[in-house]
């Protein structure tokens with residue numbers, strides 16, 4: 185069944201001819217790991233809601249240079265983010281495009297270096313791009329297939345004022361597997377805001393398998409927002425964060441559209457004082473499947489985590505939220521809270537929400553809650569009795585429901601787009 | 613203006629209104645009193661078009677048009693306003709934003725020019741003073757965390773902005789302190805014109821000291837059991853409801 189999909193692993197070897205030996209090794213290791221474990225199916229507990237058979241049966245191609253072209257018109261209309269005041273980094277089919285990016289070489293800009301440049305000038309830093317190896321199939325797949333990798337660093341004590349917009353576009357011809365790989369290093373006491381956006385311009389059966397690594401060093405503050413919102417396609421997102429002493433990471437995932445979207449977020453609070461705030465918002469209006477699996481590991485004392493996920497499912501869509509919180513042994517003063525609130529807009533839409541708490545320490549304050557409901561009929565009537573038409577009344581209530589998750593987002597245009605998607609669909 | 617004939621309303625298998633008749637002409641103020649559970653709020657909701665009630669017999673017409681099958685928003689556009697006994701708290705929806713949407717929906721429907729945010733704010737600031745609502749509440753979410761009295765004032769404020777033809781006030785006076793009661797009464801009196809009508813549902817005579825009704829009805833067991841003038845309210849205050857329907 186997975187023959188077609190496995191064949192793509194062979195393509196990887198032929199493409200990597202000019203790469204340094206260490207990288208070839210890395211890729212081979214990753215492929216071996218995949219081969220030993222295999223790709224997950226709905227028979228795996230962790231993947232039971234995520235139907236990937238169709239993509240496994242598709243003959244996917246790795247993009248070649250000829251695929252990596254994009255007209256400026258297409259580029260401009262591709263993104264939901266329309267704010268002018270951003271550092272713009274553009275990756276086409278996972279490959280960094282210096283020409284299209286807009287970084288202005290000032291002291292306040294982030295330091296952005298692609299794989300090729302590092303291999304040539306700083307081989308050790310290049311190795312660093314492939315040093316993290318989460319033991320998970322799609323992360324291995326990214327390691328094996330990523331044609332490029334981008335290192336973004338924020339120097340010590342520096343605050344990057346403007347948000348950095350990382351626009352990942354999948355384009356070309358035929359069905360593709362695209363593997364963007366981004367490594368973000370927030371050095372001690374630095375501050376930065378990132379908006380990672382994933383756009384698929386290809387037909388249904390293409391797969392974007394993205395891997396992002398964030399390393400928040402002591403005292404740093406990282407604001408990270410990830411947006412996957414294409415009309416079709418398969419999207420697997422892997423986000424791995426490490427948070428050091430007194431560092432803080434905010435990460436929001438906004439997911440909508442597409443055929444199947446699976447997002448794995450893993451945050452490890454490694455040292456005392458580390459904290460994280462995870463928020464998420466997923467929205468289905470047709471027959472999408474949107475699955476978030478998050479894991480927060482409290483590996484040190486005095487660590488805090490706070491998680492709020494919201495789902496709005498209409499049409500025949502399915503939403504999944506699985507939030508694991510792991511508190512290791514012998515650590516103290518740990519706080520963890522988790523909330524999953526969901527709204528069903530149709531009778532056939534589905535939500536599966538599950539907290540998974542694994543707590544091996546006594547000194548933990550832990551709270552979690554999950555709700556699944558419909559729009560409140562009395563509130564709807566109240567607004568309609570004031571003369572607001574039903575559809576608008578419902579839109580206002582959905583907007584209000586989403587507000588908490590969206591309030592963190594630094595770009596207004598995305599909120600407007602989201603509400604347009606809801607309004608245009610027939611779910612209200 | 614409003615004509616209710618032999619109205620029978622059921623929720624599930626329970627009949628709540630059992631053949632109710634009521635006619636309200638423009639310029640009139642009708643008070644409806646009656647024991648708890650007699651169907652006063654049900655009547656208000658059904659007039660305003662709330663789903664979940666089944667009209668099994670009879671009709672409600674507003675300005676000579678049946679509104680029984682109309683949507684709540686259509687009834688609002690026609691000029692009916694309901695001040696809720698229990699105003700809904702709607703977290704996340706800004707009070708001014710909601711009200712502008714409401715007014716503009718109405719104006720759109722009547723082919724009038726919509727008000728932009730700053731025009732609306734100017735318009736609203738005048739109104740807010742006239743009903744004694746704390747201006748800070750305007751930018752808060754609708755009724756969210758408002759005190760009981762603040763919610764009621766907010767209803768009157770909304771009414772003054774939407775300028776309805778027929779206002780139904782369901783126990784707007786309940787839970788108000790004396791000053792608030794006066795403010796609310798004043799808010800209502802300011803809107804009184806020869807064109808507008810009010811239905812005031814209340815348990816207490818005291819509001820009627822400020823707003824003198826043309827008629828007082830007693831709603832009991834799903835019907836109008838008695839109709840009189842303002843003196844009926846005084847009598848009810850003294851004697852309770854037990855004697856109603858005896859003569």
Ligand SMILES: Nc1ncnc2c1ncn2[C@@H]1O[C@H](COP(=O)(O)OP(=O)(O)OP(=O)(O)O)[C@@H](O)[C@H]1O
Nearest residue numbers: 623626628646647648649650651652653654655697
């Ligand atoms: N949705 C409903 N389902 C079942 N019964 C209902 C429903 N709504 C109202 N009722 C019943 O109908 C009757 C009338 O209720 P209603 O709220 O209209 O009374 P009311 O006259 O407004 O009372 P109060 O003075 O306490 O406000 C009550 O017995 C109530 O329990």
Ligand SMILES: [Mg+2]
Nearest residue numbers: 652653654697
């Ligand atoms: Mg009542």
